[in-house]
Amino acid sequence: WLCGGPGAAYLWVNPQQIAICEPKDVGWFSHQTPFEFDINHFVYNKGALKFWGGTPSVVPYIIAANSIAYFAALGIDKVRSHNLAILALIQQQLGKYVVSPTLQHQCSGTAILNFNMQQQHVLNELNNAGISVDARKLGIRVSPHVYNSADAVHKFIAVIKKAIKVAD
The missing domain is CATH 3.90.1150.10 (Aspartate Aminotransferase, domain 1)
Structure with a gap:
């Protein structure tokens, strides 16, 4: 509905619930120390990054930003x-x-x-x-x-x- 293209996603999580959430689909950005690349000792990121996953494609986010601006202007x-x-x-x-x-x-x-x-x-x-x-x-x-x-x-x-x- 936001016409963001494949790969762009939006997620809102109540800040009080982030600490107890443990996403099943994780990537290196989901890890508390992502640049260690330690897949054997996974520790969730303490913040919202735990929902992110791996390296995103930039193009859908560029499309999504344009679409959000379009819909905001349209009303x-x-x-x-x-x-x-x-x-x-x-x-x-x-x-x-x-x-x-x-x-x-x-x-x-x-x-x-x-x-x-x-x-x-x-x-x-x-x-x-x-x-x-x-x-x-x-x-x-x-x-x-x-x-x-x-x-x-x-x-x-x-x-x-x-x-x-x-x-x-």
């Missing part, structure tokens, strides 16, 4: 209202398939649609139309963003409606 309220409008359009047109929360104060920026036995057919048709979604255990996860237009969402809806009619 989070504008991003959220656009997202809610797109989700409302999906809910209006495909409501009986939406299994995720739909109330604005309860929903995230995504929608989960469940097509039961037609799921794979719908996924295939979306893929054939060049529309990217995520297949999840409970259905298809749709994650519209500020760069998705109403026209793109109408195309998404039309492909699904056509797929469902063909499958019936």
Whole structure:
């Protein structure tokens, strides 16, 4: 959602909990003395670096910094209202398939649609139309963003409606 590119990540941990956390995926920066390179006597870094891991790729962080600046300038309220409008359009047109929360104060920026036995057919048709979604255990996860237009969402809806009619 922050459009940071692969490899950029953000983690917030309550400062009172850092001391008791022991991440499973660690790297040399996670170690209290990282430049000793002692893999046989691992001691967690006492601070937030314990979550870091190994040497990061710089490019995702450069992309992430630009993206954060872009979204800050655009305004989070504008991003959220656009997202809610797109989700409302999906809910209006495909409501009986939406299994995720739909109330604005309860929903995230995504929608989960469940097509039961037609799921794979719908996924295939979306893929054939060049529309990217995520297949999840409970259905298809749709994650519209500020760069998705109403026209793109109408195309998404039309492909699904056509797929469902063909499958019936």
